[in-house]
Amino acid sequence: MAPTKVDQATIIILDVGRKVSVPEEKNGQSFFEKGRECAGRIIERKIISQGKNLLGILLLGSKTTKNNLAEQAPGTCKNIEMLTELQTPSWSMIRSLPTEPSKSKGNWFDALLVAAEHIKNGVFSTKIAQKKIILMTNFIVPCDTDEKQIKQAISGFQEEGFEVDVIGPDIYSEENKNYDIELARLFVEETKGATATFDYTMRYLLFHKKKATNAVPWNVDLSIGPNIKIPVSAYIRIKDEPVVKKWNKAIRNPVTNTASSSEGVKKDKIHINTEDQTTVTSDNVINGYEYGQQIIPFSDCDKSMLYDPGQKSLKVYGFTKASNITWQNLNGDGLSYVFGRKHNKKAQYALRCLVECLLELDLVGIVRRVYNNGNAPKMYALMPVIDTSNFVCLSMVGICYKDEIKNMAFPVTNLKKYTCTDEQVDCFKELIKAMDLTNAYDESEFDDTEAFPIAKMVSPSAQYILDCIAYRAMHPGKPLPQPRDDIMMLFKIPPLIEKKSRDVIEKLKKSFVLNKVEVKKRDKKQVQAMDIDDYCQQNQPSTSFDITNDIPKIDLNSFKKSESVVRIGTINAVSDYEALKQEGKTVADLSSQMCDAIESMIFGNLDGNFSRALDAMMHFRNECIKSEPNLYNNWLKTFVLELADRKRNNVIEMINAQNVNYILQSENSLSTIKSHSDDSQLYETDTVPELTDVQISSEVNDLFDNM
Template identity: 25%
Template sequence: MSTLVTMAASKEAIAIVLDVGPTMNSAPAGEATPLQTAIQAITMILQRKMFAESKDEIALILFGTTDTDNPLVDGDSYEHVSIARHLGVADFDLLQMVQNDIQPGDTPADFIDAMIVAMDHLESGLQGKRGFGSKRLIVLSDLSSPFGDDQLETFIDVIQKFNVEVNFIGPDLDDNDDDAGGAGPAEGGSGDATPGKDKTPQQRAGEAMAKYIIEKSNGASYSFNEALPALSYFQSRQVRPTAWKCLLEVGPNLKIPINGYIKMKEFKLKQSWKNVYAKDPSLEIKRERTHHLDDEEETEVDPDDIVEGYCYGSDRVPMTAEDKETMKYQSEKCFKVLGFTQTEHVKRGHHMGDSCLSVSAEKGDEAAAVALSALIHALYETNCVAIVRRVYAARTSPRIGCLIPHIKADYECLYWIELPFAEDIRTYTFGSLPLKEGATTNKKYTPSADQLKAVDELITSMDLSTAAENEDGEKCEALKPKLTFNPYFQRVYQCLQHRALHPDEPLPELSPLIARCLQRPQAVEVACQASAEKLGKAFKLERVAKKKEDKSGEAMFKENGASKEGPAAKRPKMDDDLAGGIQAITKAKVTEVGTVTPIEDFQDLISRKDEDLFEKACEQMQERIQQIVTDSFGQQFYGKAMDCLKALRTESIKKSESNNFNDFIQDFKDTLITKGRRDFWDKIIAEKQCLVSKMECEESDISKEEADTFMAGEVKKEEATPQQEETTADDLLADL
């Protein structure tokens, strides 16, 4: 699956504020406590940052702890608030601390005090650091602890001044039902704060305060039921694209400075976990590669004495580094338009490469922007694309591609997509099924109108373009590639995280949230059920009983050999690879091309791994062809001789031995004319089994013109005059 590579945002500083007070550790039997659910959410946040290789920095602040550890503590203010982890990049140490070291406290604490401590820690922790464009507070609490609002307005002013985003994860703040408790456990054993209990007046006051802070800071709130599924997906690593600068050459006089950015690229795992430690993790991993001779002592060879070589037939040609450097393709960086063509001429199946390039004008160059805009609109209005030769950098292989115009309301650009060269295209021809109207074969397999209608309804019912709903309740596309994470990557990340934290345990089962990605959307599941049943009725399946076959000679022979009636020494020994039964056993090994089955004998001989045997087989086949033609009564055996000639010619081309065949065919012509077999030569000309030219085999010494000249004038006329026949006879006598 390909993943969009977007412009990486500036680094973000995040302070996670976690409530570990007594109300977070109470839950009905069998239910996860709010603290356990909150720890699960924090774990997912850290995993997303780690596996995305994010440079964002995270701090962890706990409130409700028995002890107090923060720089703002002053008497009764900011008590029971502790900075568990200072601001830094997320790593496995932080992940392990969250999962194993967080303990519930026994004293409630003020969540506003904890947010103020977190904000102060962000400001002090970012001193001297650059590249942080945003700050965020993530508060995970059931909001059941007492709080004070004496510093609330000052705190909100600071949040607004520094543009800090505030997110609350806990109870559902949109639930206004006074009698409603928690929304119940989330999938996977987690639920909203205090699940199954009515909200206390203190909790309602905390929710009202959280709503006020969110409103003033343009923040957001999420229940645990909403947050856990969203956080369960690991994000792809963010990459900052670098512009590929070049000149777009349109003809000899027009050169437009352009910037190329990767719009889409196939995402690949870095697989850095392949570097493992044998025993001591403190030791540095080193790789050593040595070369040894294939002898009894396995003599080690010095790297300076090694030269790469390439096989050329049976010879090995050495190739030094200097030779390779000299033979490298010499080129220069370019982006040159070769021509233009209609869009329909570039088929979707011709798109190649693992990325798509977005081409725009050089920033700040107004003339380049105007020129490129004119080209974009010209291509769009004429429904054309530009065919372009692209060389990424000096001494790199050239690529050919097309430029497709892309125009939107707020921007316009050209998309460059790589196209194949002629050598990259593989043409496979498949015969069409004889199911069309008027077909003469397989009429019983022709689908009926009801069957075609059933298949059409099934396809319609599984349409993903309207299988989901947006926030406004409108139909929209389901499983958009842009918003769908690759479940394979998600599973790899899940296993890596588990192995790092639990090295001695087996890998975990597939997460239900990841497994859900492999299932059809619920709307599609329901919609296609009726169509699938109708399809099953339209296409009736019947179990066909296997026919009882008569015992073959081979089976009978095996039974006789395996019987206990005779002594074991007299039982025939059967090889596993004898697929032809008795015929294969009794058939003698082919040693030469015979006259009974010459083609089979010839194929048998040349299929063996012996280069000298091919030349010998060709000589024998040539003798058999001449013998069959000479011994033929009239044209009785001409068909058989022609089949042998075709087989010889085909295999000579495959084995690049066309010159041997050409020498034979020239001598064979003289032999045929000499022995009065001109009619067979005319048949060779008609069947076009004459000389092999360079067009058919590169090893041939015969050009296409020479081959055509050799055949020209040799076709026998249908009506010959008596004088011409007499002349032909005289010529034959002269040749004798």
């Protein structure tokens, strides 16, 4: 049987003896409390990373003695307990850590020997790539070991490939100088280990780290035409992945209130005929797809008619100018780097020539990619990349299809009312300089002055999700906490940036005078209610006694419609427009009302007669020709796109036929459109249906056959 491969085997030696229980003066925590917290974070990091690691916990200065060396030679390695043997890290390891220190003391040198012996002989049929021992003690208790034994132990550690790390005291500080610390420093240096204080280690463990994995290449031939094939390898550089890919789910037993990963909820899938609520067997069911409100059966014989994308391939369809590929055309599914095949010098040379040619000619390759046999094809852009360190490759990014791009029309901003003064432009330049993230911190206090560096920032949402997983594992019955301050700091502006930009923002407020825009609401005409019984009584002959003295009489003439026009309506839009124009309102003031009236007449039309709407459009167009043609053109551009989205192609044809299209420069020099072909091109609005897998009874299939 082949041995199991493990990336790393680590044993944490935690000092829980008498000399580590005294609180320090700085924050009131003892060495034991800091060590326990640090050990818990190390275990948590290894659990969430889900790497191929083994972890064990060794207690130094414990009440009992439990280790292999003490069993082999009684009287040695006292007060050293193997709390957890080497195994896959789990949450129970954190729960098993002692909550209080003991009154015993142990030898840290003996603990190193016990840990080394357990890594060497404690796990069978396992090939360990890296062996690490993490020692957490304050070295107050002397080891009482001569120099000869120390050198012999270091030699053995070097032969077996052990690495010793010391966390806790600063072993290179002038204040911490004694014989034991010098010996510990010797272990760290000779085994090529590392050392750090608790504060530095906790800052390093502040955020969860992603598991390090080796890049797996996607090997394929880059085909250019029928004769050129270059063996290449594509490596994923950026990929949008879920925070937690695979996680063991547990089902909680409501009786025992315990979670089990070996139990689950049993689910049965049955097919029911909705007409008579009877169960249909799987033999009488065929697959189908839902297209809108119509169900289309899809039998096994139809599978032969499916589109076959072909075998795994990467074919160049052609080349285009780099300016044609903008960020709006990229789908953002990920980024891959394409290199020449490893150990193939001809392929590497050919790819380098291709990269240099694309860069020199300012071109980009358009390729069709089929990841594997039977997978759907996708289109990608191949862009040249040449790094300063002789790093030559092609970057491969996905391209959006036409139906994935949403066209958005924005109003023009090159108008006089949008122009800025030189003073306002200078204010914006000062603000950009003040908010320079490369100089966000003081050089005297920080080594790196850049804030939010690219490719170094962690995701706040991912960190919070992993925090919630760790909290739920340790506190099953408690509600999830709010994001910790370390995560919320990622959303805050650096203090130096905020200080620099404060004065500039105040200057901007003075340069730009903002006027509050009041949105005028439509006046709702309130008609007084009338009692028809009272009206009938008033028109009846008088009786012997009059009861109408206490009832107010209603004058029907007061309910006549007012002749003054307040807003352009849909009944007679042209006359309303002219009436408001006579009151002194300009075309710019009435354009929004006229556009709303035209849209209401078209979208709310039920009889298919658009004559009144087209007459209003013609009148509005003629008015804009005299003054501001862009008012009509900008509205028509947005209106036509909305008509296309609503499948109102008949209205678009009427607009083109009735000569109410865009205003050209030949009609008014202020227009930005030279000819109708510049801006009036209509695009197809075919959409690809979203196919939903459903089960269709054979009776429904027979119904389609009869049709």
